[in-house]
Structures are given as structure tokens and as C-alpha cells.
Amino acid sequence: xxxxxxxxxxxxxxxxxxxxxxxxxxxxxxxxxxxxxxxxxxxxxxxxxxxxxxxxxxxxxxxxxxxxxxxxxxxxxxxxxxxxxxxxxxxxxxxxxxxxxxxxxxxxxxxxxxxxxxxxxxxxxxxxxxxxxxxxxxxxxxxxxxxxxxxxxxxxxxxxxxxxxxxxxxxxxxxxxxxxxxxxxxxxxxxxxxxxxxxxxxxxxxxxxxxxxxxxxxxxxxxxxxxxxxxxxxxxxxxxxxxxxxxxxxxxxxxxxxxxxxxxxxxxxxxxxxxxxxxxxxxxxxxxxxxxxxxxxxxxxxxxxxxxxxxx
Amino acid sequence: xxxxxxxxxxxxxxxxxxxxxxxxxxxxxxxxxxxxxxxxxxxxxxxxxxxxxxxxxxxxxxxxxxxxxxxxxxxxxxxxxxxxxxxxxxxxxxxxxxxxxxxxxxxxxxxxxxxxxxxxxxxxxxxxxxxxxxxxxxxxxxxxxxxxxxxxxxxxxx
Numbered sequence: 001x002x003x004x005x006x007x008x009x010x011x012x013x014x015x016x017x018x019x020x021x022x023x024x025x026x027x028x029x030x031x032x033x034x035x036x037x038x039x040x041x042x043x044x045x046x047x048x049x050x051x052x053x054x055x056x057x058x059x060x061x062x063x064x065x066x067x068x069x070x071x072x073x074x075x076x077x078x079x080x081x082x083x084x085x086x087x088x089x090x091x092x093x094x095x096x097x098x099x100x101x102x103x104x105x106x107x108x109x110x111x112x113x114x115x116x117x118x119x120x121x122x123x124x125x126x127x128x129x130x131x132x133x134x135x136x137x138x139x140x141x142x143x144x145x146x147x148x149x150x151x152x153x154x155x156x157x158x159x160x161x162x163x164x165x166x167x168x169x170x171x172x173x174x175x176x177x178x179x180x181x182x183x184x185x186x187x188x189x190x191x192x193x194x195x196x197x198x199x200x201x202x203x204x205x206x207x208x209x210x211x212x213x214x215x216x217x218x219x220x221x222x223x224x225x226x227x228x229x230x231x232x233x234x235x236x237x238x239x240x241x242x243x244x245x246x247x248x249x250x251x252x253x254x255x256x257x258x259x260x261x262x263x264x265x266x267x268x269x270x271x272x273x274x275x276x277x278x279x280x281x282x283x284x285x286x287x288x289x290x291x292x293x294x295x296x297x298x299x300x301x302x303x304x305x306x307x308x309x310x311x312x
Numbered sequence: 313x314x315x316x317x318x319x320x321x322x323x324x325x326x327x328x329x330x331x332x333x334x335x336x337x338x339x340x341x342x343x344x345x346x347x348x349x350x351x352x353x354x355x356x357x358x359x360x361x362x363x364x365x366x367x368x369x370x371x372x373x374x375x376x377x378x379x380x381x382x383x384x385x386x387x388x389x390x391x392x393x394x395x396x397x398x399x400x401x402x403x404x405x406x407x408x409x410x411x412x413x414x415x416x417x418x419x420x421x422x423x424x425x426x427x428x429x430x431x432x433x434x435x436x437x438x439x440x441x442x443x444x445x446x447x448x449x450x451x452x453x454x455x456x457x458x459x460x461x462x463x464x465x466x467x468x469x470x
Binding site for chain 1: 408429433
């Protein structure tokens with residue numbers, strides 16, 4: 001009899017090998033198929049994983065991230081941000097530790113997903129990755145936490161795109177773009193746990209969407225010819241985000257600068273109800289974007305109260 | 313997914329509970345069963361599975377529902393509608409171990425009222441009433457293993 005860990009190790013291989021895998025034990029493929037995974041076989045008996053079932057996500061993610069994260073996976077909820085806030089306040093169906101640090105809440109489908117400044121985020125069943133990650137805030141990490149986390153995660157998500165072969169740019173503050181179209185978004189919110197303050201980092205990534213399934217100015221991995229299972233995307237995202245969280249800020253800032261499409265550009269922003277134009281100079285991870293206005297003065301634009309006015 | 317045996321069991325369940333309609337919805341298939349008055353014709357109406365790209369169906373395990381309730385109980389269920397479990401899994405009556413239950417006897421529910429959570433393969437499913445009325449009976453307890461099609465609640469329809 002195979003242990004669950006052995007089955008998960010095979011699944012890990014199947015997720016990462018773009019080539020078909022030889023000699024997958026029948027016990028493994030049967031166990032994975034029972035959790036909703038789909039395979040194709042070629043003539044010589046090699047197996048290729050075409051999609052994972054959400055029924056295997058919990059086992060795989062717990063196996064893969066046992067030391068770093070706890071998982072709460074939902075079939076259909078209003079949004080992972082709302083569900084995470086509830087779990088932080090009162091606990092989830094499973095017992096979690098009161099601190100909630102590292103908790104990841106994943107939805108197969110969101111009925112009321114949202115982005116920054118109350119915008120909608122479309123997430124029909126089975127097409128994208130929508131998850132929220134809890135990060136505890138202590139006194140040291142408190143100031144500017146929303147800006148700093150949004151900045152770190154925007155770098156992490158653009159690194160995921162590059163790992164998948166797509167050069168990405170960051171549209172400050174919270175969008176990751178491929179060829180000028182949005183492929184991923186970030187929403188960082190604050191909440192309370194039984195233990196103290198925490199940030200909820202929400203992420204949405206378009207994976208299998210066709211152009212018709214997306215709003216204008218959006219794109220997906222599939223549109224760029226990348227066929228990647230959502231579970232593999234989740235694993236890449238968590239690896240990249242965990243790395244960015246422990247990366248020193250100087251390195252992270254360099255990585256941000258090399259990907260920020262706005263740097264040195266003249267951009268119009270809406271900040272606290274007013275339109276402000278200026279040349280984008282740099283980013284202060286805690287204070288926000290730094291722009292030079294026409295009168296030569298420097299100004300900080302915090303992400304929470306600023307949006308980019310798109311040129312039409 | 314829905315084999316004849318399961319359908320037959322569902323029909324049996326409807327007869328023993330004197331139900332005239334039964335709507336079951338899983339994430340990838342929908343079954344609507346209607347039954348005429350006793351002795352009349354039984355109409356079985358199967359709705360085609362909805363398209364489910366990428367995400368796959370749960371395990372094909374659909375054991376027969378548990379034994380139908382005793383006759384005496386069936387009589388007291390007259391005029392009540394069951395909310396059946398859409399899957400095999402673990403039943404949770406509240407959002408977390410310390411919280412109040414989602415619903416109890418006497419509560420009014422609407423189509424979108426979440427009545428419980430069922431966990432299957434480490435995935436949580438918020439179960440909605442999908443009918444409106446008053447909770448007349450709660451048939452399962454927190455932490456119970458539930459079967460596909462097993463009645464969880466009896467509702468007195470509006």
C-alpha cells in the first residue's frame with residue numbers, strides 16, 4: 001500500500017514534468033483519479049496529467065508546504081478575503097492556531113470577488129487562482145504594512161510569470177501585466193486575529209480564461225499559450241511570495257524597478273479625489289510611489305488612496 | 313456519475329418520505345426528480361451536467377443513501393421537503409467549533425441561506441437551502457459522516 005506522501009511525491013513530479021512521466025504506478029494514478037485528477041496516456045504507456053481535481057489540493061499543499069502554511073479550501077464562497085477575515089475573527093471549521101500566520105484560504109469559485117477601491121474581480125469556477133494569505137504584523141512590520149506587502153507580492157507574482165515564460169511588468173501598485181494587459185491582481189487588507197493585527201494578502205491570477213471570459217484589458221496564461229494547472233500555479237505563487245517576504249528590501253526594490261512599467265514615465269494619478277500628474281521617480285516601500293510634479297516638487301502617493309488614470 | 317442504482321435509491325427515498333419533488337445539485341451535475349400522486353406515473357428528469365473546465369468532479373463514490381426512515385416518522389414528515397446532502401463528506405453545523413449553529417429548528421431559510429458546511433476531500437462546501445421555508449427537523453449532528461442524497465434537514469415550505 002502506498003502512503004499519501006508517496007502519492008503526493010508522484011503528483012509533484014507529474015505537475016512539474018511537462019513531458020509525459022513513465023512508469024507511474026497504477027495505485028498512484030488510481031488514487032489521483034479518485035480525487036478528480038485527469039490523465040492522458042500515450043501509446044507507450046506514459047502518463048501526462050491534464051488537470052488536477054480540487055479534491056487533491058489539500059493533501060498536496062499540506063505535503064508541500066507543511067512547515068510554512070495551513071490551508072482552508074472552499075468550493076464556492078463570496079471571496080477569499082471575506083472568508084479569511086471570518087476565520088481570523090472566529091476560527092474556521094478546522095482548528096487553526098490563534099495566530100493564523102501563514103494560513104492560506106483558497107476558493108474554486110468566488111461569487112463576489114473584489115479588487116482594490118471596491119472594484120470587482122471576476123472569478124468563475126475552475127478558471128483562475130484566487131487565494132488569500134494571512135501575515136501577522138508586529139510593531140516592527142506595522143507601519144506601511146499594506147504598501148510594503150503589496151510591493152513585495154507584486155514582485156513575487158511577476159517572478160511567477162517569468163518562471164512560466166512570460167515577461168511581466170508591474171503596474172503600481174497592485175497589478176501584474178503581460179503586454180499591457182492585467183494577468184494578476186493583489187489586494188492587501190488589515191484585520192484582527194485572536195493574537196493581534198494581521199494583513200490579509202489576496203491574490204487573483206487568470207489561468208485558463210479565454211478572452212471572452214475576461215473583461216477588457218485583462219489576459220490569462222492560456223491566452224499566451226501557457227497550459228499550467230491551477231495547483232501548480234498556487235505552488236509557484238506560495239514559493240515566490242514566501243521568498244519575497246524574507247528577501248531584503250534593497251534587492252526587492254531593484255527587482256521592482258526593473259519591472260515597473262511606469263518608471264520615468266509621465267503619469268496621471270487620482271489621489272484623494274484629485275488628479276495629479278508627475279514623472280515617476282521611484283518607490284518607497286512604506287510611503288508609496290515617488291513622483292516629481294511639474295513644479296519640481298517630489299510627492300509620495302500611498303497605494304491605499306491612489307489610482308492610476310488610464311490614458312484613453 | 314449518477315448511476316441507475318443511485319437514482320433508484322433516490323426515488324425510493326422520495327416515496328418513503330412522500331416527497332413529490334427532489335432537486336439535487338452537485339458542482340458538476342444537477343438532478344431534478346418529480347413524482348406524481350401515489351399510484352400515478354413517476355417522471356424522472358435528468359439535467360445534463362454543466363461544463364466544468366479544469367476543476368474535476370469529486371470521487372465517483374456514491375454509496376446508496378442510508379436506510380429510509382421508519383414509517384411512523386415518514387408520516388410526520390408529510391408536507392415537509394428534505395435538504396439532501398449533495399455529496400459524501402463530513403457535516404459541520406457551525407462555521408467554527410465555538411460559533412453558533414448556522415440554523416436550528418424554527419429558523420426561516422431562503423434559497424441562499426447557508427445551512428451547513430460539508431467537507432469532502434479537504435474541500436469545504438457551504439450548503440445552501442435552495443428552498444424557502446422553516447426548518448422543521450435537523451437530522452444530523454455536527455461531525456457526522458453524511459452520504460450523497462442523505463436528508464440533512466426537513467423544511468416546512470412557505
